[in-house]
Amino acid sequence: MSAIGLGSDRLVIASHNPGKVREIAELVEPRGILVESAGEAGIDEPEETGASFAENAALKARNAARQAGVPALADDSGLTVDALGGRPGIHSARWAGPDKDFAAAMERVHRELADAGDWSAAFVCALCVAWPDGAQRVYEGRVTGTIVWPPRGDKGFGYDPIFKADGHDITFGEMEPQAKHAISHRARAFNKLVADLFGDDGA
Incomplete structure (x- = not known):
């Protein structure tokens, strides 16, 4: 039984x-x-x-729900790099340009990091x-x-091939989908959603 309900x-x-x-x-269809x-x-x-x-995320979800007349789920996510002051951040997709060229976007991250001693980063999802x-x-x-x-791996999408999560030896681009789902920023946000809407931990 849902806690809030879709x-x-x-x-x-x-x-x-x-x-x-x-x-x-x-993540959603098994329900x-x-x-x-x-x-x-x-x-x-x-x-x-x-x-x-x-x-x-709220802008996109409200727009879709209004047009479709049913609940809508929107994601806004991106890569934040400490040495770049949190960029590309909310502009992660824009760095890939109109052609969604994430190879070029990853090259830009690498180029702008240059000789930075700190390559710490995070994926964030709302x-x-x-x-x-x-x-x-x-x-x-x-x-x-x-x-x-x-970059390493051809699984996933976006910046996945250049991001290695703490505690792991392979990039998101090298992970099988189920392994990535278990630890990703999107999965962590989704687990909170499931607990709130459906009243359980998403397991």
């Missing part, structure tokens, strides 16, 4: 990023919820004008669930680690 067996994932949609769907992406629902993404991951009536709830997750170079 109130629907249908959920729109407010993203046009196939990697994000796939990861979130794999018997029918998932569709913003693209499948014919929903355009709003301009991300927020100053934080949480604000941008998930927002919004309902058509305007209600919303936000959950945040974070996993710390280190930038590695050159």
Whole structure:
């Protein structure tokens, strides 16, 4: 029995990023919820004008819920690098440009780190669930680690090939999906969502 309840067996994932949609769907669908992406629902993404991951996630979730008339789940996440003052941060996707060239984005991270002695980094995720009536709830997750170079692995997406989580010897790009789900920033945020909405720990 849910603690708060989704109130629907249908959920729109407010993203046009196939990697994000796939990861979130794999976390949600075991609960018997029918998932569709913003693209499948014919929903355009709003301009991300927020100053934080949480604000941008809320913008996208509210927009999708309003257009679809059902609950919507939005993710805003990115890579924060200590020596770069937290960049690329909320601009992580923009560093990849209009063509979503994350190889170029990873090259930029490496180039801007240059001879920095500290390659500490973190992946941060904010998930927002919004309902058509305007209600919303936000959950945040974070996993710390280190930038590695050159990129390693062809699994995952985005900056995964250059991020090695603390306590692990391989990058997110080298991890099997289930292994990444167990420790990722998105999974940590999702576990908070599950505890709040469904009244359990997501196990």
